[in-house]
Amino acid sequence: MTKYLPFLVLYILFGLVACSDDDTPTADPNDLTTIAYTPEAYTVALPAEFPPLEIPTDNPLTKEGVQLGRRLFYDPILSADSTMSCASCHQLEVGFADPLPTSVGIDGIAGTRSGMSLLNIAYSLNGLNWDGKIASLEEQALEPVTNEIELHESWPNVIEKLKRHTDYPSRFRKAFGIENKSEITKELAAKAIAQFERIILTGANSKYDRVLRGEAFFTDEELNGFDMFFDISPELPDAECGHCHNGALLSTNEYFNNGIDNAPTLDDFIDKGRGEITGIPFDNGRFRATTLRNIEFTAPYMHDGRFQTLEEVVDHYNSGGKYAPNLDPLILPLGMTDSQKQDLVAFLKTFSDTSYQENPDLQNPFE
Amino acid sequence: MKKLLYLLPLSLFFLSSSCGDDEGPVTGTTTNLNITFKAVYDGQPLVFGESLTYTDGTAFNISKLQFFMSNANLISPNEADPNTPLETELSEVKLVDFSSANATAAGATEGVTITYTRIPTGEYNAFKFGLGVIPEYNDDVPADYSSSHPLGAPSNYWEVWESYIFVKLEGRTDTTGNGEFDQSLLYHTGTNALFQEGLNFSKAMTLVEDNEANMTIELDVKEILAPTGGTPINIINDGFSHTNPEIDGQVALSTTVMQNFKNAFTLVD
Numbered sequence: 164m165t166k167y168l169p170f171l172v173l174y175i176l177f178g179l180v181a182c183s184d185d186d187t188p189t190a191d192p193n194d195l196t197t198i199a200y201t202p203e204a205y206t207v208a209l210p211a212e213f214p215p216l217e218i219p220t221d222n223p224l225t226k227e228g229v230q231l232g233r234r235l236f237y238d239p240i241l242s243a244d245s246t247m248s249c250a251s252c253h254q255l256e257v258g259f260a261d262p263l264p265t266s267v268g269i270d271g272i273a274g275t276r277s278g279m280s281l282l283n284i285a286y287s288l289n290g291l292n293w294d295g296k297i298a299s300l301e302e303q304a305l306e307p308v309t310n311e312i313e314l315h316e317s318w319p320n321v322i323e324k325l326k327r328h329t330d331y332p333s334r335f336r337k338a339f340g341i342e343n344k345s346e347i348t349k350e351l352a353a354k355a356i357a358q359f360e361r362i363i364l365t366g367a368n369s370k371y372d373r374v375l376r377g378e379a380f381f382t383d384e385e386l387n388g389f390d391m392f393f394d395i396s397p398e399l400p401d402a403e404c405g406h407c408h409n410g411a412l413l414s415t416n417e418y419f420n421n422g423i424d425n426a427p428t429l430d431d432f433i434d435k436g437r438g439e440i441t442g443i444p445f446d447n448g449r450f451r452a453t454t455l456r457n458i459e460f461t462a463p464y465m466h467d468g469r470f471q472t473l474e475e476v477v478d479h480y481n482s483g484g485k486y487a488p489n490l491d492p493l494i495l496p497l498g499m500t501d502s503q504k505q506d507l508v509a510f511l512k513t514f515s516d517t518s519y520q521e522n523p524d525l526q527n528p529f530e
Numbered sequence: 531m532k533k534l535l536y537l538l539p540l541s542l543f544f545l546s547s548s549c550g551d552d553e554g555p556v557t558g559t560t561t562n563l564n565i566t567f568k569a570v571y572d573g574q575p576l577v578f579g580e581s582l583t584y585t586d587g588t589a590f591n592i593s594k595l596q597f598f599m600s601n602a603n604l605i606s607p608n609e610a611d612p613n614t615p616l617e618t619e620l621s622e623v624k625l626v627d628f629s630s631a632n633a634t635a636a637g638a639t640e641g642v643t644i645t646y647t648r649i650p651t652g653e654y655n656a657f658k659f660g661l662g663v664i665p666e667y668n669d670d671v672p673a674d675y676s677s678s679h680p681l682g683a684p685s686n687y688w689e690v691w692e693s694y695i696f697v698k699l700e701g702r703t704d705t706t707g708n709g710e711f712d713q714s715l716l717y718h719t720g721t722n723a724l725f726q727e728g729l730n731f732s733k734a735m736t737l738v739e740d741n742e743a744n745m746t747i748e749l750d751v752k753e754i755l756a757p758t759g760g761t762p763i764n765i766i767n768d769g770f771s772h773t774n775p776e777i778d779g780q781v782a783l784s785t786t787v788m789q790n791f792k793n794a795f796t797l798v799d
Contacts, residue, residue: 415685
């Protein structure tokens with residue numbers, strides 16, 4: 164601790180000296196110092212059953228940062244031909260997911276993966292994307308801009324557009340205290356987007372949460388589904404879902420092979436998923452078990468969007484999945500009858516909570 | 531100015547993280563202690579996914595192995611009162627997870643190492659811990675903790691028992707001998723009744739200042755499934771237990787797994 168104290172003092176000292184320099188008025192058109200920099204903390208009201216939010220110390224949530232991030236998220240300025248924004252593939256109405264099976268970028272080229280829901284993304288702390296390739300939201304936000312099958316733009320171009328913009332420079336000033344337009348960077352843009360993403364929170368108002376709080380009751384069908392999902396009743400089949408999708412987020416964020424592809428050997432997966440990232444063959448075909456919150460609205464399902472309906476998803480799990488040497492042991496024939504499968508689907512729909520859509524801070528600022 | 535503004539939060543961040551290491555006021559000299567756990571099968575490094583041969587000839591593989599370790603303490607002789615040895619706390623609750631280490635042969639040979647820093651120097655004669663999560667913490671839920679805390683992962687908690695999952699052993703079994711691992715093998719155990727106290731490993735150690743000490747403990751999965759001198763678990767017929775009290779035999783099976791698990795550790799170094 165004491166090791167850093169001298170540095171700290173030094174920074175503050177330099178800071179003061181530097182500040183006094185800034186007093187001299189300047190005619191630089193790129194100067195932003197006349198705009199006040201007084202960021203206000205952004206507070207989120209978390210549902211009681213949610214774990215504490217973990218926010219990087221170098222990117223605290225501020226009202227100004229969140230608003231800047233919201234604009235960047237919805238603004239096609241991030242794409243080469245100004246036709247697409249993050250929100251094109253992460254749509255508010257469908258849990259900030261993509262209604263297409265596999266997302267299509269500005270050039271009309273489809274990728275191989277389905278756009279992911281960003282609900283409660285602040286809690287995805289075990290790697291982002293289906294395979295966990297990216298560690299943080301700050302890092303992730305840099306990627307779609309340059310991705311050829313997404314926004315297909317270059318960051319230097321984006322930065323130029325932002326600097327020339329009538330509104331953005333002052334917003335960067337207000338959010339991050341930059342003194343000159345030249346200080347707008349992709350890293351700051353990514354930080355703002357990450358701040359916005361962290362406030363995409365839902366949970367408190369789903370039927371599931373209300374039942375757990377004793378404010379509502381499941382129907383008989385939903386209750387059967389609940390019992391099967393969490394392996395509770397000896398009279399009903401154990402559906403094992405709760406092992407991989409549980410907790411406040413209904414997601415363990417861990418990587419499993421849930422049996423959607425047949426692979427006689429570990430080399431036979433079309434998309435190696437987690438294995439591509441870790442280089443470990445036993446991780447091939449493993450993907451992240453994502454949140455089931457608002458799953459009713461985030462069709463199609465799985466990393467390649469192969470299932471159109473929750474009924475198809477439940478049929479898949481009920482079958483015991485397709486064989487691979489690393490098929491997760493929790494994927495096994497479940498023996499649910501048709502009406503039990505319907506009960507499980509009814510229960511999955513109790514995870515729906517669209518009240519986040521009424522949060523003005525999450526809505527498109529340009530509409 | 532801008533540059534400095536960035537450095538400021540950074541240095542504050544470093545400050546707080548370096549403070550986190552100071553676990554209480556240790557006076558006197560200290561050193562580090564590395565405790566390495568190695569998962570093996572019948573004495574050989576256990577590589578996840580590789581085919582193993584069970585005592586009855588059945589082929590199977592292991593894909594997950596982890597356990598919670600509670601109250602890990604070092605024991606030292608108490609001259610004043612030899613019947614109540616002194617205990618030095620190393621950690622309250624840790625999760626020992628072989629997932630990354632045992633994914634590869636090299637990692638399996640290396641094992642999982644926990645480094646305890648700032649351990650008071652002196653004479654010790656044993657290391658002990660409890661298998662599972664001590665009841666005091668087992669009443670908590672993952673949402674009470676941050677994601678980096680061992681008790682913070684929802685995947686290690688089972689709502690139905692209102693308990694953490696003390697140990698996980700998972701894999702697949704080839705029941706027909708055709709080379710396909712067609713059946714699930716899974717033991718998840720928990721609940722306060724199954725907590726195993728008093729795993730004790732005698733080792734005379736003199737910890738000397740700034741001289742890292744090491745200890746290696748092997749966990750043999752064969753001893754969990756087919757303990758030497760005991761009855762092997764039938765991994766085909768009794769290959770699945772969530773310790774569900776509502777399902778006949780699961781609690782008994784899980785109790786066997788926990789007792790075998792407790793005896794499957796050996797101090798090797």
